[in-house]
Amino acid sequence: MRELLPEWVAVEVAAEDDYIAELLPDEAAGLSERAVESRRREFKAGRACARRALGRLGVHGRPVPTTQSRAPAWPEGTTGSITHTAGYCAAAVGLRAEVRAVGIDAESRTILPHNVRDTICLPEELAWCAQRPDEDWWPAVHFSAKEVVYKLWSPIVGTWLDFHDARLTLDVAAGEFEARISRDRLAKSPPGTPEVFRGRFHVAPALVRSAGYVTA
Ligand SMILES: CC(C)(COP(=O)(O)OP(=O)(O)OC[C@H]1O[C@@H](n2cnc3c(N)ncnc32)[C@H](O)[C@@H]1OP(=O)(O)O)[C@@H](O)C(=O)NCCC(=O)NCCS
Known part of the structure; x- marks a missing residue:
């Protein structure tokens, strides 16, 4: 971490x-x-x-x-x-x-069942996973990164955030992710709510770890 x-x-x-x-x-x-x-x-x-x-x-x-x-x-x-x-x-x-929020998450590196993948990932995120040679565990990386997003969102905005409210883009080579919040959710949120959250991830044989922060 x-x-x-x-x-x-x-x-x-x-x-x-x-x-x-x-x-x-x-x-x-x-x-x-x-x-x-x-x-x-x-x-x-x-x-x-x-x-x-x-x-x-x-x-x-x-x-x-x-x-x-x-x-x-x-x-x-x-x-x-x-x-x-x-x-x-x-x-x-x-x-x-220095920071408004810090978020960290660790998950076992598991192959998530299809119904769980569908709950966590947007169709375009699943399509991205399907294109990876090691596609089976990328939904777990999405899960971990989205838990980080919620841990950053919650103290700043104070409301619920659905998994489908954040669209993730992963840069595998850099080990970085970007989460863009949906227009629908932003429309229901106070002015000044961050639209994008960024973080890093690391995949080990047994563990997926993710972390991010929002500067003050
Ligand atoms: C709260 C939640 C994020 C915790 O994540 P988790 O992977 O289940 O569990 P973790 O072990 O990583 O984290 C648990 C810790 O999160 C912290 N936590 C709980 N609620 C929190 C909140 N609202 N904001 C920030 N941190 C919170 C607590 O410290 C908790 O540990 P503790 O009870 O021992 O103090 C998760 O259970 C949850 O409710 N997720 C649904 C919301 C969500 O993720 N939406 C996706 C948005 S893209």
Whole structure:
């Protein structure tokens, strides 16, 4: 994840101990009492990474509670993002003086079923995937990049965004993506809503990682 973001964004990837780290009192409310063990572990790891990343920016001992939209509530003057998937968890945090939003996502590199591909990808995106020699896992890259787009969109605009509201263009050689928001969605959004979100992606044998940011 580190290589996907500029060096002034603090990035922390979970180590084994982070999955059993103590939560701060204000953070525990973000975890349902009925949460299963795997959910408890990933939530703890995300908060441990988030607090360590904040520490790199000079913000120490501050909790990262959960907002009503389920997004992390970052300490004043900071913003960031958390992701977790099987065996991997990371947090990325920047200073609000430099970034409006940071979004990160990690997904297992899986071949998505056709109905899921159709939900995530627009017909033109599926057509692009079909032209790639290794077409089967490009929908998973679209999924990961679109989760990043939502994590950038949500704190800035504060509304829902459908998967089909963002049209992705991938530059495979550069490992970069661009997401253009649909005219329909922009028409329903406040003036000044960003029309394009950009980010980077990396495909490893087991994991797809994506990240992006919007500058202040
Ligand atoms: C919220 C969502 C983006 C999370 O992504 P995911 O791949 O399922 O899971 P990840 O592990 O990567 O991310 C989970 C973390 O996202 C963060 N998150 C949750 N809601 C969020 C929001 N509204 N904004 C920003 N971050 C959010 C949380 O930190 C959460 O971890 P935590 O509960 O342990 O704190 C996803 O579940 C979702 O609702 N997607 C539908 C909307 C969407 O993606 N639209 C596509 C637009 S192109």
